[in-house]
Amino acid sequence: xxxxxxVARNLAAALLAGAWTRRGLLKRTQAILGxxxxxxxxxxxxALVDSVTTDYPPSPDRLVTLLLKSPAxxxxxxxxxxxxxxxxxxxxxxKFAPAERFADLAVPRLATPGDLAAWLQLSIDQLDWxxxxxxxxxxxxxxxxxxxxxxxxxxxxxxxRLIESPKPKLMAIQRRILHEIxxxxxxxxxxxxxxAGRSCLSAAQVHAGETIVVTVDLKDxxxxxxxxxxxxxxxxxxxxxxxxxxxxxxxxxxxxxSVFSKVAIAQRHDWLTQKTYQSPHLPQGxxxxxxxxxxxxxxxxxxxxxxxxxxxxxxxxxADDLAFSGDRDxxxxxxxxxxxxxxxxxxxxxxxxxxxxxxxxxxxxxxxxGIVVNDHINVPRAVFDALxxxxxxxxxxxxVAENRAGLRDFRAHLDGKITWVEQxxxxxxxxxxxxxxxxxx
Numbered sequence: 001x002x003x004x005x006x007v008a009r010n011l012a013a014a015l016l017a018g019a020w021t022r023r024g025l026l027k028r029t030q031a032i033l034g035x036x037x038x039x040x041x042x043x044x045x046x047a048l049v050d051s052v053t054t055d056y057p058p059s060p061d062r063l064v065t066l067l068l069k070s071p072a073x074x075x076x077x078x079x080x081x082x083x084x085x086x087x088x089x090x091x092x093x094x095k096f097a098p099a100e101r102f103a104d105l106a107v108p109r110l111a112t113p114g115d116l117a118a119w120l121q122l123s124i125d126q127l128d129w130x131x132x133x134x135x136x137x138x139x140x141x142x143x144x145x146x147x148x149x150x151x152x153x154x155x156x157x158x159x160x161r162l163i164e165s166p167k168p169k170l171m172a173i174q175r176r177i178l179h180e181i182x183x184x185x186x187x188x189x190x191x192x193x194x195x196a197g198r199s200c201l202s203a204a205q206v207h208a209g210e211t212i213v214v215t216v217d218l219k220d221x222x223x224x225x226x227x228x229x230x231x232x233x234x235x236x237x238x239x240x241x242x243x244x245x246x247x248x249x250x251x252x253x254x255x256x257x258s259v260f261s262k263v264a265i266a267q268r269h270d271w272l273t274q275k276t277y278q279s280p281h282l283p284q285g286x287x288x289x290x291x292x293x294x295x296x297x298x299x300x301x302x303x304x305x306x307x308x309x310x311x312x313x314x315x316x317x318x319a320d321d322l323a324f325s326g327d328r329d330x331x332x333x334x335x336x337x338x339x340x341x342x343x344x345x346x347x348x349x350x351x352x353x354x355x356x357x358x359x360x361x362x363x364x365x366x367x368x369x370g371i372v373v374n375d376h377i378n379v380p381r382a383v384f385d386a387l388x389x390x391x392x393x394x395x396x397x398x399x400v401a402e403n404r405a406g407l408r409d410f411r412a413h414l415d416g417k418i419t420w421v422e423q424x425x426x427x428x429x430x431x432x433x434x435x436x437x438x439x440x441x
Contacts, residue, residue, distance in 0.1 A: 003084040007032075007077050008067040012060055013090035015048075016241070020057040022049055029076075032087060037076040044072035059241055098238030107181045107237055113246050120173055130170055131249030138254030138278045148283060150259045157355070159269040164253050164283035173250055174288045181237065181247075182291040188301035192369075193319035194290035200369035201377065201423060203316040203323065208373040210314070210325035213366040214334060216341060217356035220273070221320035222282040222289050226349045227252055229296040230282070251292060253283035290319065300348040304341060311337050316368070323368045334359060371424060379424050384432075387417055391435040399439055411441055 001009075014028045025045045033041060047070055052058050058066065067073045080087050096109040110116045117127045128134070130147065137147060147170050152160040166174055187195050192203035207213050218224070227248055234244035255277040260268055269277070282289040301317060308315040311333055313326040322341070324330075330337075342352050360366040362374065372378040391414065394402045403410040418436055422429040 003081045004068060004074070004077075005064070006084045007080045007087050008064045008073065009060075010087050010090045011073075011077070012063040012067060015063065016057055016060060017090070017095075020049075020052075022046065025049070032090075033077055033080060036079070040072055040076040044070060044076050047072055057235075057241065059245075094240035094242065096238045096240070099236045102185070102237050105184045105237065107184055109238070110243050111240060113242055116243050116246055120176065122173075127246060130173065131246045132252075132254065132280075133246070133249060135254065135280075138256060138280075141256055141258045146256070148253055148255075148285070150255070150262075152263055159267055159273070160263060161284065162255070162259070162269075162277065163285045164255065165285040166283070166287075170250070171287065174286050177247065177251065178288050178291055182288060182295070185233070185237065185291075185295055187291075187294045188298050188305075190301045190305050190315050191294045191297070191317050193317070193321075194294060200318055200371060203318045204368040204371040204373050204377050206314050206316050207323055207325035207366070207368050208376050210366075210373070211327045211362055212325065212331040212334070213358075213360045213368060213373060214324045214338065215356075215358045215360075215368060216322045216324075216338065217353040218320040218322065218345065219351045219353040220276075221350070222284050222293055223273075223276055224350050225282050225293045225296045227280055227282070230292050233292065233295050249280070251282070251286060251288040252280045253286070254278055254280050255283075293319075297348075297350075300344065300350065303344045303348070307337070307340050307344065313337070318369050321369060325368075325373075331361070377424055379421050379428065384421065384428065387414075387421070388432060388435070390414070391432060391439070394439045395435060399441060 011029065011032050014032050015025055017028065022045055025048065026042060029041045029045060030038065044067075048063075048066060051066055057063070074081070094111050096111045098105065098107075108119055110119055113127060114124065117124050120127065122130070132147070136145075140146060146167075148164040148166055151163045151165070153163055154160050165171075183196070192198040192200070230251065231244050231248045234247045235241065239247060257274065257278055260274055260277075263269070268274075282292055297317070304317075304322065305315045308324055311326070311330055313324045313330050316323050324337070324341075338357065345352050358367075365372060365380070366374050367380065370380070372380050390402055394414070399410055399414075407413050414436060418429060418432045421432060
């Protein structure tokens with residue numbers, strides 16, 4: 001290690017030991033380099049902050065690289081580079097240091113990857129393997145070496161949805177991260193999907209009885225959630241850079257290219273989508289993905305709600321489904337409003353699925369999260385009538401004849417559908433429940 005790198009590494013360690021603010025960075029720079037080159041140090045700090053495009057500090061190695069490439073560093077640290085012994089080694093241990101708004105959360109206080117391994121009852125080697133520290137998961141075609149099982153679910157339009165289900169060991173780890181860390185973090189008020197105490201019903205209720213309802217869809221919500229924001233979530237909760245990196249690795253996946261060969265060429269994902277899957281991303285099928293996507297979309301929700309408020313509209317988001325509603329005044333501004341939503345989504349790293357944008361006026365059926373909201377929340381007539389017909393035929397012909405899909409527990413399937421109707425419209429559900437009770441099982 002040469003003299004410049006020695007000074008850069010110690011300065012980087014000092015800079016990462018506190019808050020990533022211009023004032024804090026300058027104070028710690030002076031502690032290492034002294035006050036003789038204050039103006040040059042200010043220029044160095046400004047250059048560092050401007051070169052980091054994420055909301056959280058860079059990795060130690062990345063910061064050292066930025067310092068060594070900076071002319072301001074060479075000028076500010078010239079005396080120390082000539083005499084590196086004048087720089088005292090920075091040997092501060094990494095600390096668990098949450099952001100102020102998360103300081104009271106009772107999440108496990110883990111300062112090092114070793115602490116994380118002990119918390120998960122794993123060895124360091126097992127932790128590296130399960131977090132894909134060497135980035136091998138995206139290239140291995142051997143199922144026994146893969147952390148996920150892969151399946152494709154057909155969609156009405158386009159390529160099938162890829163479901164990546166973690167194997168039992170990783171599934172247990174992700175559930176622990178979800179329940180003991182992520183579930184403790186408050187989500188944005190506008191998010192209703194996968195949030196305790198909220199549901200598709202609470203999302204729909206916000207829009208009941210409005211003049212106009214607009215829904216837009218985010219394309220590939222999990223796939224397009226930036227992992228830099230996932231890393232930032234863990235950093236904000238207090239975990240040092242190395243711990244946040246491992247936690248991000250445990251909650252993300254890289255899909256081998258061979259997985260897509262299981263799909264017919266005509267239905268296969270396009271080249272760009274396949275490449276995105278092969279890079280680390282939030283897998284659909286991991287228990288942590290919905291919570292992380294919700295938290296990563298906090299800024300999206302804040303900006304979209306701000307725009308909706310400006311236009312006099314209500315806003316909710318259920319996973320990738322954004323819904324808006326308002327009065328006649330809002331109805332006359334739909335085109336510029338949707339254009340504004342599209343601009344916000346793109347700047348946040350998401351893409352609107354234009355084919356799924358719906359503008360629903362009072363004269364027609366208005367739906368949010370599959371629930372009718374014209375005057376009050378209600379079950380769509382077609383859904384109600386189809387369920388009633390199935391129950392009638394089960395009473396008349398027996399349930400076996402009606403179980404055309406060969407469901408393993410047809411009774412539980414029908415009971416679940418009736419329970420959903422009971423939640424939306426208890427009065428209408430009473431008749432369905434009576435019919436269900438009269439079936440001879």
